[in-house]
Amino acid sequence: xxxxLTAATTSLAGCFGCHMSLLDIDERLLALAxxxxxxxxxxxxxxHCGDKVDLGLVEGGLCNAENVHTxxxxxxHCRILVAVGACAINGGVPALRNHIALxxxxxxxxxxxxxxxxxxxxxxxxxxLLLNKVHPxxxxxxxxxxxxxxxPSADTIWKFLSDLAAGREPSLPRELxxxx
Amino acid sequence: xxxxxLQIDGKPIPYTAGQTIMEAATAAGIYIPHLCHxxxxxxxxxxxxCTVKVNGRNCSACTFPxxxxxxxxxxxxxxxxxxxxxxxxxxxxGNHLCPSCEKxxxxxxxxxxxxxxxxxxxxxxxxxxxxxxxSHPDILLDRDRCIFCELxxxxxxxxxxxxxxxxxxxxxxxxxxxNSPSGKLADTPIAATDKxxxxxxxxxxxxxxxxxxxxxxxxxxxxxxxxxxxxEREEPIVESRHD
Numbered sequence: 014x015x016x017x018l019t020a021a022t023t024s025l026a027g028c029f030g031c032h033m034s035l036l037d038i039d040e041r042l043l044a045l046a047x048x049x050x051x052x053x054x055x056x057x058x059x060x061h062c063g064d065k066v067d068l069g070l071v072e073g074g075l076c077n078a079e080n081v082h083t084x085x086x087x088x089x090h091c092r093i094l095v096a097v098g099a100c101a102i103n104g105g106v107p108a109l110r111n112h113i114a115l116x117x118x119x120x121x122x123x124x125x126x127x128x129x130x131x132x133x134x135x136x137x138x139x140x141x142l143l144l145n146k147v148h149p150x151x152x153x154x155x156x157x158x159x160x161x162x163x164x165p166s167a168d169t170i171w172k173f174l175s176d177l178a179a180g181r182e183p184s185l186p187r188e189l190x191x192x193x
Numbered sequence: 194x195x196x197x198x199l200q201i202d203g204k205p206i207p208y209t210a211g212q213t214i215m216e217a218a219t220a221a222g223i224y225i226p227h228l229c230h231x232x233x234x235x236x237x238x239x240x241x242x243c244t245v246k247v248n249g250r251n252c253s254a255c256t257f258p259x260x261x262x263x264x265x266x267x268x269x270x271x272x273x274x275x276x277x278x279x280x281x282x283x284x285x286x287g288n289h290l291c292p293s294c295e296k297x298x299x300x301x302x303x304x305x306x307x308x309x310x311x312x313x314x315x316x317x318x319x320x321x322x323x324x325x326x327x328s329h330p331d332i333l334l335d336r337d338r339c340i341f342c343e344l345x346x347x348x349x350x351x352x353x354x355x356x357x358x359x360x361x362x363x364x365x366x367x368x369x370x371x372n373s374p375s376g377k378l379a380d381t382p383i384a385a386t387d388k389x390x391x392x393x394x395x396x397x398x399x400x401x402x403x404x405x406x407x408x409x410x411x412x413x414x415x416x417x418x419x420x421x422x423x424x425e426r427e428e429p430i431v432e433s434r435h436d
Binding site: 106152158190 | 284288289290291292293294297298303306307308310311312313314315317318320321322323337409418
């Protein structure tokens with residue numbers, strides 16, 4: 014038997030919908046488990062990648078310094094890196110804040126928005142610093158494959174994973190490419 | 194007397210005098226990707242998606258006249274790669290966030306990207322700051338999604354006779370402007386029944402209170418490719434232009 018693929022996933026500035034879509038491949042997870050084992054992932058609760066990861070799936074874009082750090086570390090350990098979903102590919106819904114100044118966003122959220130009590134902008138050393146804009150991941154690291162969608166459908170994810178596991182160059186037919 | 198022919202991807206295509214390559218191709222059931230072209234209006238030649246190779250030279254099929262003996266290349270890997278790049282540039286130069294756009298599924302830019310197999314935008318995003326105009330009671334103008342095809346400009350000027358829209362600025366500072374003292378849509382004579390309010394191929398000009406009339410998954414380009422829709426819908430010839 015050939016050695017299993019090692020897969021890892023991470024979630025940056027996203028809603029976790031892409032991970033949900035991965036779980037939506039349902040019973041095909043069993044077939045996936047035959048050919049791949051999971052390393053770092055919110056699903057395994059492993060916090061850092063092992064030395065050898067064949068496939069890294071990234072959900073979400075970059076909205077703070079911790080996202081950038083996590084992505085760079087992830088890229089370093091993954092032989093193949095995949096941007097999964099709209100946020101990783103173009104910033105997605107979080108990028109809707111990009112034409113509002115960060116100061117205005119914080120003001121609206123924490124100081125002068127409707128219904129705010131005890132107004133203060135959170136300021137703790139453990140809170141990662143926000144970036145001025147939300148960025149897709151290809152602006153910071155090299156990305157090998159992109160799975161568009163918000164989220165990509167389970168069938169899209171499955172087609173990609175099964176192609177890769179079978180040693181085929183992954184390709185998505187038109188029916189599986191959706192941006193919304 | 195023999196009919197005049199040109200050749201598209203090696204196939205002989207008849208044409209009539211005055212037709213563009215786009216019109217001859219459409220009449221013959223051949224799809225050439227396009228965004229700013231709409232057979233109801235004068236050709237504009239700005240989006241460059243319809244770039245074809247005519248006897249070895251790149252030309253816009255929507256403006257280039259068909260002529261005898263032309264050897265036109267259309268559906269080639271090289272040209273489709275070029276078209277994909279043009280489409281990627283359109284995505285990064287605007288704010289095209291499909292999950293939050295009610296035009297999604299009915300959008301020609303999105304459908305063009307599907308058609309061309311675009312899975313990412315490749316280039317760094319500009320995230321330009323563009324003004325949204327919700328002032329009109331019946332029409333929403335979201336400049337984030339404008340691709341400067343000028344179909345609304347042409348429709349308002351040539352069909353509605355109202356001259357509501359124009360493109361101002363240059364290059365990356367180009368913007369869709371509104372012809373009223375306040376610059377707001379509410380202060381123009383535009384109506385939801387106007388051609389200009391309904392011709393936008395993307396979600397920049399939307400008639401209000403129509404969102405989600407057709408559920409996602411059942412929309413135009415959920416069911417058909419852009420090529421199928423274009424060939425079905427677009428009449429090949431604007432008679433008045435060739436009179």
